[in-house]
Amino acid sequence: MLTETMTMKRITYKNIASPKGFKATGIHCGVKHKKKDLALLTSEVPASVAGVFSTNAVQGAPLVVTKEVVYTTQKMQALIVSSGIANSCTGKQGLIDAYTMQEKTAEKLGIAPGLVGVASTGVIGEMMKMEPVLSGIKKLEPTDELEGAINFSQAIMTTDTVTKDTSYKTVIDGKEVIIAGTAKGSGMIEPNMATMFAFITTDASIESNYLQSALKSITDVTFNAITVDGDTSTNDMVVVMANGLAENNPLTPLHPDWDNFVQTLHTVSLDLAKMIAKDGEGATKLIEVEVRGALSDEEARKIAKTVVGSPLVKTAVFGSDANWGRVICAVGYSGATIDPNAIKISIGPTPVVENGEPVLFSEEETMLYLKQAEVKFLIELNQGNGQGTAWGCDLTYDYVQINATYRS
Template identity: 75%
Template structure:
């Protein structure tokens, strides 16, 4: 009997070590003044690995080292991450430092350096101070307890105000598998990928080639559907490790439970993506745009992301200004196929435009709705069957303050 999505559910704990065979740790090593800044994630056995990476042509040294490891091995057993310094635009020395992090981690764990991924986040253009990092690597003691997971999620943060964690379980071949994720991201967010790091673990048994296809498809619907400020960074990635310790039959797209696995992966990724958007630097509100009736799903997602990325829409939401003209303008300049006379718009449950014509509504009720912590905008195009969503946040005074003083 084919498993259905009813066997997928979110679980308590929400931590990166919830799947069997994973351990994590995070410490303060001295890159930052006092906050945790060095993290380690380890699988008991080499895991199948998939990765998606920034589309910025300028790519940081750790990202290049990790891409090489993913391509060469198709397996990964550990990921070492630092915050406080991006090790980006650091030339030949940056590559030397990233490889040193890889080698030192491998030495500590007694594994091949090719099984170690490296990730960094923080200030661009400054050389790493490697002495505290190397010493810190050898002080890390990963464990499978909640404490290790909490410290891990804290150590990867930069301007984030909260840690971002989630986990789901699902039945595969009658066996429970778990998919869990931890991410960081708050500003310089406009993936295809942006200043975000995402780490996803699962004890499901999946070969790397199929894991990569699943992650890529899910990323387009989740991590690539968020924007905070339209900037795409140099460092960022999502890595997915599947160690197979749940003992299920190897998953492929031909397996009757394949879609259950993909939907659980989608749920983890969407949770993390929305947490990143909601925690945008200085943000007070999460904005969700849903587009229906586009000529294709791709165009629907394009329009949705344009709406949540519009500075004028974002500032209107911040100011509780019921200015739907900014929304329809963003739809129009998105580059997608639209008919102005067919566009309808709802903010919350209040219709403000129908078939291109303004509709009378209670501005008082709409302003009251816009004061809520989550604002939903629905755009109906009546052009086809395409649909898609995107998430962003409001643009506030604090965003300017945070980024005006980031280095000082």
């Protein structure tokens, strides 16, 4: 598990505009009834960019636009984000609307449209309310002050209960480099990717291809290691912008401080991923499942994610029920190779299964442990060296209520 080191320190005032040259803002334009619903993130100069996107075969119009920026232009200077309507399954008009948002934002900032990414989140199948969006774009005035970053974080939210922000500084070539991030998401979280946004900024100097490689490997063990309800949405993305204003020598895997950069980007990503899992719709607890001794890391991650995504495990955690049978059942149907007679399972510090058989433990003490806001299951397979971790949340009455009335 990554922690702060001599070369990486958490920044107290978490702010996506903390890296040099970045500004942000968010306003209410009228897509939603009252809450902020339009956000803008900008860089003083065109930034190297990397992105990872939803694997759902049905993808929203904003993804089409932003993928072009990430994979074709390979530079991004601004990102316009709307919340309330996803602009997904909206046909040709939806694509026209996404490109219009890109063009009008570029016009507002005086930059090329190909440097503007677009992101939208909310109800699928509704046409964008373009009049308030276009009017709102004209009113956006990004700032590097904390207030602007807070407004940005609030404007990208849908059913989130809290904003999700984090930032760290590290040292590269003797220069301070900051990596900061903001995310949204609390339902339909089954990334690879899902209904979530994670926007990360840094003033590090790095070419887009190296940034993309780092992000992809980090995403597999952070954002793709969380689940709330098993649904994969149509719109969502992780985007990293690196504008180079820290003036370090360009980062590559051969750079002596490459590991500092990757570790810090990993930590920012993991912070945001866990915040999303913890803020699952109606959730009361964060669940961590760690798997050791699998045949490979991939198999370990598969088991961990299956267990943390099991509705029966999630409801047991909600009820503080030490029903380890649900855990071992999920291990068994994960599709990974296991030896049932070699499995050890612990709930927090307490072993409940050894060699595939039950062991005596205090139900009362384990129930008290499960009442905590964060709970952990450790699964030891004793078959190899593979290890992996996944995060999720409990499944509550409120989750059903929130999703039964989402469009109401």
